[in-house]
Amino acid sequence: MTVTERLLKDTESIWAEYHQHPFVQGIADGTLDKEKFKYYMIQDYLYLLDYTKVFAIGVAKAKDMEFMKRFANSTHAILDGEMDIHRSYMARLGITPEEAEHTKQALDNLSYTSYMLRVAYEEGQAEVAASILSCALSYEAIARQIVAEHPEADKHPFYGEWVSGYVSDSYHEENESLVVLVDRLAADYNEAQLAHLSEIFTACSRYEKAFWDMAWEMRK
Numbered sequence: 001m002t003v004t005e006r007l008l009k010d011t012e013s014i015w016a017e018y019h020q021h022p023f024v025q026g027i028a029d030g031t032l033d034k035e036k037f038k039y040y041m042i043q044d045y046l047y048l049l050d051y052t053k054v055f056a057i058g059v060a061k062a063k064d065m066e067f068m069k070r071f072a073n074s075t076h077a078i079l080d081g082e083m084d085i086h087r088s089y090m091a092r093l094g095i096t097p098e099e100a101e102h103t104k105q106a107l108d109n110l111s112y113t114s115y116m117l118r119v120a121y122e123e124g125q126a127e128v129a130a131s132i133l134s135c136a137l138s139y140e141a142i143a144r145q146i147v148a149e150h151p152e153a154d155k156h157p158f159y160g161e162w163v164s165g166y167v168s169d170s171y172h173e174e175n176e177s178l179v180v181l182v183d184r185l186a187a188d189y190n191e192a193q194l195a196h197l198s199e200i201f202t203a204c205s206r207y208e209k210a211f212w213d214m215a216w217e218m219r220k
């Protein structure tokens with residue numbers, strides 16, 4: 001079993017909950033209340049700004065050129081790639097970037113990003129990579145399951161863009177390279193170090209679930 005396979009196995013039951021989540025189901029069948037989606041988009045925009053900083057700290061801590069390049073490229077890919085989806089939805093929903101940046105981060109969001117930033121400041125390369133892995137992989141898994149169960153979901157006039165962004169080949173390739181990186185960085189880890197990686201990956205997987213709950217309830 002590879003390191004990533006173990007991390008995924010340890011969090012199977014948490015990941016199963018993503019697919020059942022009413023927010024995810026609402027995107028899948030196109031019935032999600034747009035007010036909830038608008039709330040989510042603003043919170044996710046704020047999340048991504050902090051998430052980009054996690055990569056930037058990763059760059060500063062890199063001991064390895066490949067890791068440094070991968071993380072440096074990701075900062076750009078998030079700010080100008082993933083966030084394009086957000087800017088496009090925000091324009092359609094009439095939200096300006098200034099308005100989003102002046103919104104307060106909800107507590108679940110703040111806790112999640114604060115946790116990742118702590119891992120980034122305190123720990124090593126493999127741990128930083130593990131902290132972002134569940135975020136990156138879970139969205140691909142969610143979007144792929146949506147399309148498997150609702151083959152027209154990526155063509156929905158409103159939610160289709162969200163779905164198609166996360167089932168794209170380029171996103172899959174980026175995730176594959178992250179998996180290879182985590183597996184390589186932790187290749188000679190002992191059981192205690194692997195258990196710690198799993199702890200980080202599990203915490204982030206739980207935070208992902210909390211993020212969906214937060215969006216569904218539009219928590220402050």
Ligand SMILES: Cc1ncc(C[n+]2csc(CCO)c2C)c(N)n1
Pocket residue numbers: 044047048051074078082135136139208211
């Ligand atoms: C709460 C939350 N979790 C995960 C993602 C997904 N995501 C964030 S950055 C990125 C691309 C590079 O890893 C992806 C797929 C999100 N948007 N919001």
